[in-house]
Amino acid sequence: MSYSNLKDSVYLYLGYKNKKYDESIDNIIDECLLEVEKLAQFKYMYMEFNYLIPLLEKEAYQKFLKGSTNYYLCAMTLGRAISDKIRYYSKSNMQKMVIFDACASAYLEYLSDKYQNDNLGNDLSFRFCPGYGNTSVNDLKEIVKYLDIKKIGIELLDSCIMIPEKSMIGIIYHNKNIKKSCDGCIKEKNCELRKDGITCYKK
Amino acid sequence: MLQKIGNKILLLDGGMGSEIEKRGLSDENPMELNITHPDVIKEIHLSYKYSDFITVNSFGLNKIRYKGNYDIKELAYAAISNAKVTGKKILFDIGPTGSMLKPLGLLTFDEAYEAFSEIVNIVKDKVDGFILETFSDLYELKAAVLAVKENCDKMVFASMTYDENKRTLTGTSPEIMVNTLEGLGVTALGCNCGLGPKELKEVIERILKCAHIPVFIQPNGGLPKLKDGKAYYDMTADEYFNEIKEFVPLGLSMIGGCCGTSPEFIEKLNVFKDKDVIKTNNQYYTIVNSATKLVKVDGVLCCGERLNPTGKKTLKEKIANAEYDYLINESIRETEAGADILDLNVGVPKIDEVKALKEALIAIQEYNDTPLQLDSSNAKAIEVGARYYNGIPLINSVNGEKERMDEIFPIVKKYGANVVALTLDDKGVPQTAEERFEIAKRIINYAWEKYGIRKERIIVDTLVLTASSEQKLVAETLKALELVKTLGVKTTLGVSNVSFGLPSRSLLNKAFLSMAIFAGLNLPIMNPLDNEMMAMVRSGNVLLNNDLNAEKYIDKYKDVQVISPTVEKKELTLYDATVKGLKNEMESLTLKELETKAPLDIINDILIKALKDVGDMYEKGKMYLPQLISSAEASKIAFATISKKFPKKDGESKGDIVICTVKGDVHDIGKNICKVVLESYGYNVIDLGKNTPIEDVVEAYNKYHPLVIGLSALMTTTVISMEDTIKALREVNCTSKIFVGGAVLTEEIAKNIGADYYSKDALELVNMIENLKK
Numbered sequence: 001m002s003y004s005n006l007k008d009s010v011y012l013y014l015g016y017k018n019k020k021y022d023e024s025i026d027n028i029i030d031e032c033l034l035e036v037e038k039l040a041q042f043k044y045m046y047m048e049f050n051y052l053i054p055l056l057e058k059e060a061y062q063k064f065l066k067g068s069t070n071y072y073l074c075a076m077t078l079g080r081a082i083s084d085k086i087r088y089y090s091k092s093n094m095q096k097m098v099i100f101d102a103c104a105s106a107y108l109e110y111l112s113d114k115y116q117n118d119n120l121g122n123d124l125s126f127r128f129c130p131g132y133g134n135t136s137v138n139d140l141k142e143i144v145k146y147l148d149i150k151k152i153g154i155e156l157l158d159s160c161i162m163i164p165e166k167s168m169i170g171i172i173y174h175n176k177n178i179k180k181s182c183d184g185c186i187k188e189k190n191c192e193l194r195k196d197g198i199t200c201y202k203k
Numbered sequence: 204m205l206q207k208i209g210n211k212i213l214l215l216d217g218g219m220g221s222e223i224e225k226r227g228l229s230d231e232n233p234m235e236l237n238i239t240h241p242d243v244i245k246e247i248h249l250s251y252k253y254s255d256f257i258t259v260n261s262f263g264l265n266k267i268r269y270k271g272n273y274d275i276k277e278l279a280y281a282a283i284s285n286a287k288v289t290g291k292k293i294l295f296d297i298g299p300t301g302s303m304l305k306p307l308g309l310l311t312f313d314e315a316y317e318a319f320s321e322i323v324n325i326v327k328d329k330v331d332g333f334i335l336e337t338f339s340d341l342y343e344l345k346a347a348v349l350a351v352k353e354n355c356d357k358m359v360f361a362s363m364t365y366d367e368n369k370r371t372l373t374g375t376s377p378e379i380m381v382n383t384l385e386g387l388g389v390t391a392l393g394c395n396c397g398l399g400p401k402e403l404k405e406v407i408e409r410i411l412k413c414a415h416i417p418v419f420i421q422p423n424g425g426l427p428k429l430k431d432g433k434a435y436y437d438m439t440a441d442e443y444f445n446e447i448k449e450f451v452p453l454g455l456s457m458i459g460g461c462c463g464t465s466p467e468f469i470e471k472l473n474v475f476k477d478k479d480v481i482k483t484n485n486q487y488y489t490i491v492n493s494a495t496k497l498v499k500v501d502g503v504l505c506c507g508e509r510l511n512p513t514g515k516k517t518l519k520e521k522i523a524n525a526e527y528d529y530l531i532n533e534s535i536r537e538t539e540a541g542a543d544i545l546d547l548n549v550g551v552p553k554i555d556e557v558k559a560l561k562e563a564l565i566a567i568q569e570y571n572d573t574p575l576q577l578d579s580s581n582a583k584a585i586e587v588g589a590r591y592y593n594g595i596p597l598i599n600s601v602n603g604e605k606e607r608m609d610e611i612f613p614i615v616k617k618y619g620a621n622v623v624a625l626t627l628d629d630k631g632v633p634q635t636a637e638e639r640f641e642i643a644k645r646i647i648n649y650a651w652e653k654y655g656i657r658k659e660r661i662i663v664d665t666l667v668l669t670a671s672s673e674q675k676l677v678a679e680t681l682k683a684l685e686l687v688k689t690l691g692v693k694t695t696l697g698v699s700n701v702s703f704g705l706p707s708r709s710l711l712n713k714a715f716l717s718m719a720i721f722a723g724l725n726l727p728i729m730n731p732l733d734n735e736m737m738a739m740v741r742s743g744n745v746l747l748n749n750d751l752n753a754e755k756y757i758d759k760y761k762d763v764q765v766i767s768p769t770v771e772k773k774e775l776t777l778y779d780a781t782v783k784g785l786k787n788e789m790e791s792l793t794l795k796e797l798e799t800k801a802p803l804d805i806i807n808d809i810l811i812k813a814l815k816d817v818g819d820m821y822e823k824g825k826m827y828l829p830q831l832i833s834s835a836e837a838s839k840i841a842f843a844t845i846s847k848k849f850p851k852k853d854g855e856s857k858g859d860i861v862i863c864t865v866k867g868d869v870h871d872i873g874k875n876i877c878k879v880v881l882e883s884y885g886y887n888v889i890d891l892g893k894n895t896p897i898e899d900v901v902e903a904y905n906k907y908h909p910l911v912i913g914l915s916a917l918m919t920t921t922v923i924s925m926e927d928t929i930k931a932l933r934e935v936n937c938t939s940k941i942f943v944g945g946a947v948l949t950e951e952i953a954k955n956i957g958a959d960y961y962s963k964d965a966l967e968l969v970n971m972i973e974n975l976k977k
Contacts, residue, residue: 015828024783025829041368048429081374083307084495084572090875091528091570092535095784095833101872137920153339153372155303159867159920163307 006033006106013102017196028096032103040107041079043152044115046072055142060134061171064125064178071173072120074127075149076112078104078166086165104166116172125178126201129170131160133183140169204255204292204331205358208391208456209417212475215294215334215459216251216258217468218424221436223247225465232271234264237281244285250466251289253473254459258296258334259286261326265318267300267310276325283329294334294360295326297347304342306569309869309894312591315343319350332358336421337396337461339364339372341383341494342593348387349590358390360419360457364397365406374495377409379594382490382497385416386595386619395421396461399438400446402426407450415485417456420447424463436463444471451475454483487659489693491544491574491621493594498543498574500621500662500693502749503720503740506576506597506728507542508699509533510567512551522551522559527566528890538573540731541740544597545571547588548578560584561591568593576623576728582610589618597621600664603628603642605649612654621660622650623695626683632666636682639665643687662693662726670711671704677715681722688723695726698736713739720747777805781813781841784833789840794848802845806885810838814883818966831966832876835883842885856887858910858976861903861939863891865914865928868921873945873965877913880965884973886910897924897931904932909939911972914958916945926956933957940975942968 010029011020050070055061065071082104089097116124130139137160144156147169154167162169180201182191193200207213223233226243237244237260248257261282263269269278279295286293300318302310323333333351338344344361351359361384363371370376377394384392392414394406400422407420425438447458458475460468489500498504510530512519521529534545547567549559556579564575577588578599585598600623601611615622624646626639633639643663650656665683668676684694701715702708713735716727720743729736741759744750775785777792796805817834820826860881864871871893878888889907891899904912912932916925922945929941943958953961962968 017824019827022827022829024833028829041366041370041372043366080307080372081495084374086872087306088535088570090872091531092539094836094875094879095829097872098832098876099829131919137918150301155301155308157309157867157869159918159924161867161869161918161921163303163869165870 006103006110009106009109010099010102012193012198012200013105014099017193017198025095025099028099029103032096032100033107035085036078036082036100036103036107039079039081039085040104040111041081041153042076042108042111042115043079044074044076044112044119045147045149045152046074046120047146048072049146053142053146055139056171058135058139061128064128064133064171065173066175066178068173068175071171073143073147073169073171074116075144075147075152075154075169076108076115076167077152077154077162077164078108078111079153080164082166083164108166108168112168120172121174123174123176124172125175126180127168127170127172129168132180143169143171207255207477208358210480211477212451212455212480213255213457214253214469214472214476215256215419215421215457216248216254217421217460217464217466218462219247219258219260219262221424221463222250222465233260233262234269234278234282235271235273236260237278237285238273241281241285244282245288248286248289251469252466253469253476255291255476256331256334256457256459257286257289257291257293258459259283259293259330261296261322262298262337263301265297265300265322267302267314267318268298275322279322279326280329283326292331294332295322295330297322297333297335297351298337299340299343304340312342312346315346316350319347320354323350323354327355327357330357332360332390335359335361337364338362339375341371341373341375341380345383345387345593348384348389352388360391360393361389362393362395362419362421365394365403366397367402369406369409376495376497377406378413378490379492379494379497381410381414382492383595383619385414388617388619389416391417391419391457393419393421393457395459396423399423399425399463400443400450404446404449407455408453411450411453411455411483413485414454414483415487417480418454419457419459420450420455421459421461421464422447423461424465424468427463438463440465440467440471443468447472448475451478452481454481456480487657489621489659489662491576491595491597493568493572493574496572496574500725502747503724503743504543504726505541505731505737505740506544506546506695506726507534507537507540507731508546508697508728509537509730509732510545511548511578513548519551522549522563523554525559525562527563530563531567531570534567534571534573537731538571540734541737542573542731544574544576544726546576546578546599546728548599549584550579550581556581557584557587560588564588564592577620582614585611586614589614589620592618595619595621597623597662599623600625601646602626603645608646608649612650612656615650615656615660616654621662622656623662623664624650625664626666626687632668634676634679636665636679636686639679639683640686643683643690643692647690647692658690658692662695663687663690664695664697667696667698667700667715669703669705670701677701681718684719684722684724693725694723695728696724697728699729709733709735712736716740717743777809777841778813781810781834781837782817784830784837786833786837786840789837790844793841793844797845797848802849805845806842810841811884814838818970821966828876832879835880838883839879842883857885858972859887859889859907860911860913860972861889861891861900861907861909862913862915863895863900863903864893865900865916865921865924866894866896867924868916868918869893870917870945871915873917874913874915877915877944877965877968880969881972884969886972895928897928900928901931901935904935904937904939911942911975912937912939913942913944913968915943917947919947922947922952922956925958929957942971944968 131137140160259282304310335347403422424436427434491498576597598620602625626642647658702711716739745753745756780788821831940959942960943953950961
């Protein structure tokens with residue numbers, strides 16, 4: 001795995017904004033990335049659709065799909081061992097916990113992108129996850145009617161929290177021109193990153 | 204049929220779901236098909252004509268998983284009736300609840316047990332046995348096994364699902380599964396689903412290499428492929444047969460199939476039916492395990508002794524107040540120092556030890572997967588501990604008294620535990636090694652003859668007496684060790700007892716440990732934080748040829764450098780160490796400062812100043828979250844050092860703060876960061892954890908009347924819960940200031956839900972509280 005790609009994301013998640021290296025924690029990031037890679041049990045599942053499920057008739061999803069009716073519903077996770085380790089570090093080493101958590105988030109995004117490129121093609125939109133862009137996280141409950149996420153070890157609680165915590169559920173389709181933006185984000189008006197011209201996602 | 208199990212190869216059936224799908228009924232709830240389409244289900248069961256056992260179509264039939272409109276009892280009876288048309292032995296199928304158990308999920312062990320017990324009690328008189336399958340979580344499977352065994356005496360087969368990592372989704376290895384399920388007394392064990400026989404090869408081989416009871420397998424018909432959005436399996440019956448046949452010579456007892464397999468698959472396997480099962484005669488070992496860590500007691504290991512309140516005032520207080528964070532942190536320190544097993548004793552006067560042991564072990568195992576030794580003279584506490592332990596524990600202890608053995612051995616037997624056997628009896632501590640040897644023999648024989656407990660599950664303690672008062676008997680302990688080893692058992696000793704009452708205890712402990720290792724000690728109970736004692740253990744393993752090629756020893760010590768006293772070390776100040784988060788330096792630097800400064804001066808002029816400076820740099824973007832946390836953690840150590848030397852008097856605390864993540868929310872990273880920063884500033888933080896019921900927050904307010912109540916939530920869905928919590932606090936006229944925080948919170952939302960304040964991060968929180976106090 002090329003850690004240099006991931007490290008930029010890790011530093012961003014840790015609040016470093018434009019700075020991409022810090023001597024005091026760079027070694028810890030390396031350690032954590034290795035450990036995340038060792039512990040992760042990455043799983044991905046998807047289902048292809050050529051018709052709109054009722055949920056996607058909502059305006060926000062229509063804006064994303066731009067009239068397309070061919071798309072994938074997908075779910076992915078790094079597995080439980082990552083959650084167990086975050087919990088362990090929350091007691092033994094809080095600093096490492098925060099860094100490990102950021103590494104796990106970066107690794108999940110990396111593996112998910114890689115899986116999609118390898119299996120679904122590289123002309124895909126960004127992953128639209130309910131809760132983003134004026135949609136409700138409650139929409140996740142609709143999506144999981146079609147995806148048996150238990151098969152890959154994800155549970156969706158009543159509050160729409162996913163466990164294990166390094167899991168994602170979303171929608172993608174074949175349109176690489178569809179990029180993520182800040183529109184509709186809950187933090188749009190008071191985002192600390194936006195103040196400095198940075199985004200939490202790759203532009 | 205029962206006698207055939209383990210002696211003759213028997214056939215289970217194949218996939219039910221895939222057969223239902225073939226008949227175009229996959230959109231229906233499979234359980235409900237037992238009532239809506241009984242003929243289809245019967246036809247599928249009948250098609251498995253070569254199977255010796257038929258699995259009832261009842262996989263998801265428990266009150267947690269099944270949410271349909273039929274009565275569970277009605278569905279269960281219909282399912283059984285459909286299976287009975289075959290005239291064969293029927294196994295009631297119990298699958299997982301579909302909800303994750305704590306700590307990751309919300310379901311408790313007792314809730315899972317209750318759901319499984321309910322269905323077992325409904326059907327137990329109508330079936331020949333139970334098959335518990337497709338489990339990923341060992342704890343949930345334990346609940347299911349106990350639900351069957353405590354409610355009936357029917358046979359129980361149990362299997363787990365493995366993935367490409369050769370572990371279940373919750374991290375259980377094949378060896379851990381085997382040790383745990385055998386300990387719990389299942390009839391047969393194995394693996395099913397997840398992968399095909401080829402992909403499961405290593406898992407199946409590993410199970411067969413360590414199991415001592417019948418093994419069954421039910422792999423999928425290969426790996427699923429996707430077509431038109433649906434999964435299908437394209438492995439043929441011949442291909443399946445060719446993979447499976449490799450396992451038969453390794454000792455397989457029963458064979459079936461899971462998703463993607465069909466009657467043709469089972470028909471092909473018929474050539475094996477009633478052939479003799481190859482006996483593996485696998486060796487027995489002394490194994491203690493959690494759900495994810497297995498410890499084989501062999502060579503010289505270390506059992507950490509620090510989770511024992513004897514002579515430890517702070518630990519006594521923490522246990523008495525049910526403050527288990529302290530225990531969790533100590534357990535992690537012991538693990539990181541190299542302890543293989545941790546002794547857990549919560550024997551504090553006037554507390555409910557049964558409740559305390561249960562709560563303590565659940566708290567520890569939530570964070571630390573090092574196997575535990577449950578240490579108590581209270582048999583009820585031991586029983587509850589063994590029940591709620593996620594794995595196979597070590598129990599401390601029995602002795603030669605029949606009454607004690609009859610109290611503890613049934614628990615050992617039921618939960619598959621290992622047990623420490625003290626070589627004393629109702630006549631007291633024997634004076635000679637020979638007498639202790641005789642008691643050991645008596646205990647081992649009694650365990651086997653009356654309870655069927657093998658000697659591999661017994662670890663003998665030949666008793667350490669203190670050299671200060673029983674000097675002549677120290678050698679008897681070592682002689683007894685040598686004698687006891689001839690019985691083929693493992694041994695343990697509470698090493699530090701030898702030096703009680705004498706100065707320079709560590710010298711005596713080291714010398715005694717070294718002698719005991721040579722005499723045959725396997726599991727010293729000792730302080731793993733004592734580096735030199737741990738060095739004795741590691742050296743002992745090298746010198747006794749346990750650590751082959753001294754691999755572990757070299758790995759541990761190769762980088763250790765001796766610092767020459769002539770090399771000058773740059774003077775490090777407490778302020779610098781706090782800013783840089785140098786945790787290892789904090790205690791010594793704080794003690795040095797205490798030689799010349801008053802505690803309050805150190806706190807205000809150095810620690811708080813350092814934290815404020817770090818906070819300023821953080822706000823200016825010159826320092827970042829990891830450094831903020833590191834400084835906070837370092838500062839906590841300084842505070843703890845000062846408190847130890849100058850215990851706080853009542854009323855001296857900076858203030859109590861209650862924090863929690865609200866009901867329905869299980870994210871707690873942000874909350875934990877706030878906690879460590881607040882503690883670094885000297886506040887006493889009462890952490891109620893995550894998914895906190897509203898009534899617990901109100902109870903905490905009534906108990907502590909804290910300065911501040913901090914509520915955290917990550918999701919828009921759980922902000923509602925935050926609002927309800929605030930309402931409940933207002934109803935009791937809460938006078939504490941209520942702060943809220945979390946990714947989705949804003950000032951506006953905070954105001955709308957009735958909070959007093961919103962803080963965007965831990966630093967802002969502590970600054971606002973400091974201002975409040977002013």
